Amino acid sequence: xxxxxxxxxxxxxxxxxxxxxxxxxxxxxxxxxxxxxxxxxxxxxxxxxxxxxxxxxxxxxxxxxxxxxxxxxxxxxxxxxxxxxxxxxxxxxxxxxxxxxxxxxxxxxxxxxxxxxxxxxxxxxxxxxxxxxxxxxxxxxxxxxxxxxxxxxxxxxxxxxxxxxxxxxxxxxxxxxxxxxxxxxxxxxxxxxxxxxxxxxxxxxxxxxxxxxxxxxxxxxxxxxxxxxxxxxxxxxxxxxxxxxxxxxxxxxxxxxxxxxxxxxxxxxxxxxxxxxxxxxxxxxxxxxxxxx
Amino acid sequence: xxxxxxxxxxxxxxxxxxxxxxxxxxxxxxxxxxxxxxxxxxxxxxxxxxxxxxxxxxxxxxxxxxxxxxxxxxxxxxxxxxxxxxxxxxxxxxxxxxxxxxxxxxxxxxxxxxxxxxxxxxxxxxxxxxxxxxxxxxxxxxxxxxxxxxxxxxxxxxxxx
Numbered sequence: 001x002x003x004x005x006x007x008x009x010x011x012x013x014x015x016x017x018x019x020x021x022x023x024x025x026x027x028x029x030x031x032x033x034x035x036x037x038x039x040x041x042x043x044x045x046x047x048x049x050x051x052x053x054x055x056x057x058x059x060x061x062x063x064x065x066x067x068x069x070x071x072x073x074x075x076x077x078x079x080x081x082x083x084x085x086x087x088x089x090x091x092x093x094x095x096x097x098x099x100x101x102x103x104x105x106x107x108x109x110x111x112x113x114x115x116x117x118x119x120x121x122x123x124x125x126x127x128x129x130x131x132x133x134x135x136x137x138x139x140x141x142x143x144x145x146x147x148x149x150x151x152x153x154x155x156x157x158x159x160x161x162x163x164x165x166x167x168x169x170x171x172x173x174x175x176x177x178x179x180x181x182x183x184x185x186x187x188x189x190x191x192x193x194x195x196x197x198x199x200x201x202x203x204x205x206x207x208x209x210x211x212x213x214x215x216x217x218x219x220x221x222x223x224x225x226x227x228x229x230x231x232x233x234x235x236x237x238x239x240x241x242x243x244x245x246x247x248x249x250x251x252x253x254x255x256x257x258x259x260x261x262x263x264x265x266x267x268x269x270x271x272x273x274x275x276x277x278x279x280x281x282x283x284x285x286x287x288x289x290x291x292x293x
Numbered sequence: 294x295x296x297x298x299x300x301x302x303x304x305x306x307x308x309x310x311x312x313x314x315x316x317x318x319x320x321x322x323x324x325x326x327x328x329x330x331x332x333x334x335x336x337x338x339x340x341x342x343x344x345x346x347x348x349x350x351x352x353x354x355x356x357x358x359x360x361x362x363x364x365x366x367x368x369x370x371x372x373x374x375x376x377x378x379x380x381x382x383x384x385x386x387x388x389x390x391x392x393x394x395x396x397x398x399x400x401x402x403x404x405x406x407x408x409x410x411x412x413x414x415x416x417x418x419x420x421x422x423x424x425x426x427x428x429x430x431x432x433x434x435x436x437x438x439x440x441x442x443x444x445x446x447x448x449x450x451x452x453x454x
Contacts (some may be wrong), residue, residue, distance in 0.1 A: 011312035041354040106424030
């Protein structure tokens with residue numbers, strides 16, 4: 001057998017969303033949902049035991065990756081990072097998400113890992129999560145009582161903890177239609193390319209000429225959850241994005257983050273590079289040509 | 294135990310497996326297909342790569358039962374009898390195999406890439422092998438082997454047409 005022996009669990013294979021929800025209602029916190037499983041299986045091998053793993057493998061209706069210019073982007077629970085990377089619609093309309101998918105882990109993991117799994121994992125290092133937090137979006141959750149939508153702004157509570165109730169299944173994520181003049185980008189720093197981010201950042205800017213009307217600026221690995229940087233967003237809103245403004249923003253970033261020392265980096269280093277990374281991700285968003293990459 | 298049906302290297306298998314058994318352990322322990330290696334067992338080293346329905350995936354991160362109905366290709370299914378695949382030939386010719394532990398995964402990923410694109414550039418080759426850790430070669434010889442395999446495959450395609 002494997003060197004890492006997983007504690008036995010039962011693998012439940014429901015064949016519909018309704019059946020899945022009924023299983024969640026029955027097993028609640030004695031169960032975990034498996035879509036891609038690239039995080040869950042590692043957890044099950046090392047530090048976590050659960051009686052029932054509810055697999056979505058046979059559940060239809062969760063594969064949708066659909067862009068409608070009038071409604072926006074819908075990402076189903078089983079859509080993988082590789083699916084997102086293959087989508088010309090995502091590349092054209094949500095560059096931050098596409099760029100995050102491009103550097104996400106490794107080709108094999110991208111074929112397995114799901115976008116919604118990245119969100120539900122509630123890691124402050126989630127690359128696709130950071131990009132989606134910047135563009136904004138809402139999750140559709142469903143339990144036996146019905147459906148609710150929850151904004152990503154309200155979803156992550158602390159490290160590994162989300163607003164999802166134990167009996168709720170995440171069905172899909174909805175990302176709004178890009179605003180007029182919207183520009184977005186994602187950048188990160190890692191030790192090696194396949195490693196998790198030691199720090200990452202994503203921005204979504206609504207531009208009219210040189211002026212930024214509205215900004216969402218997100219930074220990861222600098223707090224217990226992904227963080228938005230409200231001071232930076234305020235400095236950008238209504239301002240002409242000049243080199244001077246970018247320099248001022250770069251200096252403010254440190255006051256909005258609370259990084260820690262861990263195996264991937266130190267608080268000191270993260271504090272040092274955070275301002276530079278935010279400046280660079282803003283420049284990347286602004287300098288992207290039409291149909292770039 | 295639950296019944297699992299799947300096709301491995303073109304051969305159908307039906308076997309009862311434990312729900313908490315990974316596909317990697319199923320291949321190695323139940324079917325004795327030990328070409329697929331267990332490196333880190335947590336999705337970081339890439340050594341357990343297999344093709345599942347034509348996509349390279351990590352077999353250590355997948356319960357075997359998740360592969361119900363799938364068609365799986367392991368390193369044992371790459372050569373045709375005694376005829377090696379061009380990727381395997383090129384790995385030998387370029388000295389890209391040292392201890393050999395990463396080799397099955399390197400070959401699986403190389404075969405997958407070249408089946409789609411037999412004229413990859415340097416970046417595409419690097420991307421292809423980026424997910425598999427090799428502690429011997431320094432990767433250069435593996436990159437050279439994949440370029441050599443690509444040229445062999447282009448020549449074969451040209452001769453065949």
